[in-house]
Amino acid sequence: MPLPLKPEVDIFCKAKVVNGHPVLLWDQPMHSVTMSARLSNLGEIHGWLQSMFAHRMRYGGGMMLNNSDAVSEAQQNLIMKHADSRTFLNHYLPRHVDTDMQNVMNGRQSNKPLMRAITRTSRWIDTRRHRHLTAEQRASIREHPEYVGAVRRLDEQAEVFVYDLNEQMRLRHDKLAREKLNTFDRLERALRQKVRKEFDRKQANIDIERQLSGAAIADEEAKNVLRTDNMLPEQIDLLEKLFTWPTSYSLEAEWQRRNGSFVAISQYCCHLEGGPLRGRRKRPAPSDESDEELTAREVRTTKTTSVSPAMSKEEMLLEKAGKYIRKAKKPRRCFQCYGDTLLPVHCRTHKYSEYKSTLRHFRKKHLEDRRCHSYV
Incomplete structure (x- = not known):
């Protein structure tokens, strides 16, 4: 059965920022002009030099249909309202080839997840790329000959309009005022696109030279980009040591580069990674001993026994775990x-969330070991 929607229901609703948080206004539809502007901003964030518009979303759907084995060519043309496949080839099929040519030529299976990651739409996102012009760049537009000429023509017409206040002179004055604004906007768009193009080429050369010099993450600007992703300092140091490039044919230099990576990996091994816990945190059973009780017992123990001040963090974790197991x-x-x-x-x-998880782990990992590791 068809689902009739109310006239006031709209797929895209307005959104505004209230007290620093985005809020969706479900009862107010988004205007088409606002939608186009946000799509254009989305394209700038992704690093696309061409403007993003709503119909381009159809290109992605067409590629999904073309790559799907469940859709024939006739069905694809019927869904996309094309007379034949020539329309898709001329207007929808991308000009760049994303085929895993290396594996295809070597007779191996194509690595589709890798190629999908390399050719995804977010691969051009770079927070260092400027989306807006600086004050100096905007000031340079006002010195451009085209803009200076538009301002001069408007000033001349304004002087004439003071002495001749007829309708024709007013319309000409308004036309020159619009021409001045349009000239500034056009020069601003051209300069912003030029800056973004120069950034892509210039930054690519900087990154290549940095890799050839032996380090890909050597400057503070690149590290600040990683810090915005809430990376640990040890993780940034690990990436800095791993993303290196051989700079010498000497075997000793390669050993030093390898040893530096090993040291960074060993320092990072004690840091746990992973997402948040799934679901609500499990409460300990009444018969289980909680961490608070263990902590209180350890505090009482430290009052009577002396603890070596040189004990490392790993040794303290092992000692606490051993007491808990016993x-x-x-x-x-x-x-x-x-x-x-x-x-x-x-x-x-x-430490597992519950005792049953420990049992499942033991049956899966250690039931066939036929030997016991001493932990006393």
């Missing part, structure tokens, strides 16, 4: 992983 009735840490000294510290001290 004293908890239903431990949520795996004693086999804890006793395996070859595993990283965060794997040995990992």
